[in-house]
Amino acid sequence: MKISFPYMGTTIVYKKLLEMLGHEVIMPPKPSQKTINLGVKYSPEFACFPLKVIMGSYLEAVEQGAEVLITSGGHGPCRAGYYEQVHRRILAEEGYQVDFLVFNSMFKDFKTFKENMLKVKGKSSWLKVAHVLGLIYYMTKKLDALEKQVQKIRPYEVKKGDTTKVWEKIQVLFDPASTKKEMDRAFQQGQELLDGILQMTVPEERKIRIGIVGEIYVVMESSINMKMEELLGNLGAEVERAQYLSQWIEYNAIPKSINFTHEMEILKKGEPYIPINIGGHAKQTVGHIVDYAERGFDGVIHLMPFGCLPELVSQSIVPKISEEMGIPVLTLSIDEQTGTANSLTRVEAFLDLIRGKRAKKIS
């Protein structure tokens, strides 16, 4: 069966996973203006932005012949848990015959999870599935390790755009790798490429570090968040994202009681502000801001889709955290009305503010 999936972050990982299990993968195109237009046209007007972009991605994938769409589910209270239902209905309305494979948390509903796994498994043995999953996790970790370096090197590159080019090359390098050895080699080559980038030397005290927090889709998918990481990098700031794919896997694949990942610590840091899980990534957002402040970051950019329910709660609390922890936070809400120039100005002003604050502290 021809499988496709929503486009988010380093998609090569999902592609690899499905290919290794012997499926034909229809790679959805990177979200473009066309994708967004398509999505906006068919989605409910007031739905959140990720729903619209994913709708567009699905339509493009189905156009290319996808028969099955794989996605994650959820049980609320955030709207994302209901995406697939709406997408399904809209696709049916438009006359497309597609199946959905929805992965809900395996700890809540193991039966459906198993059924879905059986479908994804296809003819491969369970042993192979386990092996593939292990490999994919390994690859995700390697890719994330390189990406974290990319985000640190970008602000100091001598020739603008070098790092981004290298990062794209690295993703291509990983594409053919199918064994641990090949992945290691790809990692090695990637590392060498990164080391080869000419960098300016900037004294430690003049380095600026910015954290990006918020809703996972707009944080991870650069094509819809105005390439925020690149933008910040080009303006001379090191970047760290609150979400990386490998962290997401770790957090979701381990039962709560024995989960000691970084994510759990973050949730604990968010507790005083939002005591219960209110869905989405609101609690993580709040926790990450506290975490970044404690780790001495200079500022935080908070990204959210327009009208995102949980993030609106965190947005309301952000001024208080910012005041208590002494860290500047800029909230940008994102939707199909991309006023790039406006956001660019705001980010520039934000960085100016941070530099100004820094200069005052030194003098």
Place this chain on the structure above:
Amino acid sequence: MKVGIPQSLLYSYYYPLWKTYFEALGIEVVATPTTTKEIMDLGVKNSVPELCVPIKVYIGHVLKLEEMEVDYIYVPRFVSISKGQYFCPKFMGLPDMIRYSFPDIVDKLIIPTIEAQDENIAHYKNFRIFEEIFKITPKENRAALRKAEGVWLTFRSHCLKGYTAMEAMDLSFGEIMEEKFEAIEEGVTIGLVGYVYNVYDPFISMDIVKKIRSMGVGVKTFEMLEENEINRQLKYLQKNLFWTFSDKILASGYSFYNDEDVDGLIHFTAFGCGPDSMLGKLLEMESPSFRKPFMTIRVDEHSGENHLQTRIEAFVDMLRRKKQKSRRGA
């Protein structure tokens, strides 16, 4: 001692319970007046712009209570009133938004977590917090709660008879007497799909129920439906919405589609309402297959009353003509 309750959000659904409960404990209950321009502006000025109108209005009411010099402000955190379902994230985080935005009133806030298996929230654990605050014994607390539960159940039974939530509230307090509804035989009936806090807030909804009724048109809303009926409608869904009240109003939508007495549906929603953005679309897509007209009215803090009037009139005219035509055809 005075406890303040904002006349907003779930006020129209649970005020009979709250009022009876506090008064049984000998505590004075102060509710804010119905929403006014002033309260709305207070809320709009003090909240994040992207929030939906009902939440902004609620914040306005909370700030109004501060002016009214109450000792406590009751801001319950609604988490879940049915198994596996939640409230909208904004409801669940509402107390946090308030306590971190307005440091002056933090000491006055009472924030109990409301969790129940069904919509009857009169459970001891939801109200236990008051024993310490008001220095009452568990026995007194339970007795007050039982009394409150009784009043609330009467309120719900009035709703099921076809009274709107506000009428049922007055009935349950014994402020007005039951009266016979004028049977609407020739006329049309509209199924009004919308949350209590939008439909019954006269400022947000501009009294839509009254407007529709004054045209000689009958109105049905979700709280007039039996719980069984709601559950029956939900069975057709592949996966239900995980927000309790959204689920209820979605079910009411399906019920109205299936109800022969209902001629058309109006979905009354607020700008920026997340759950409604999904369920509105679902209901809209069903409209052609049931051959029933469906209209969405979306309001926000700047809604003009005339436009609402015109749209409802046009919708009612259309329904009437449709009905006449089908009668003539038959």
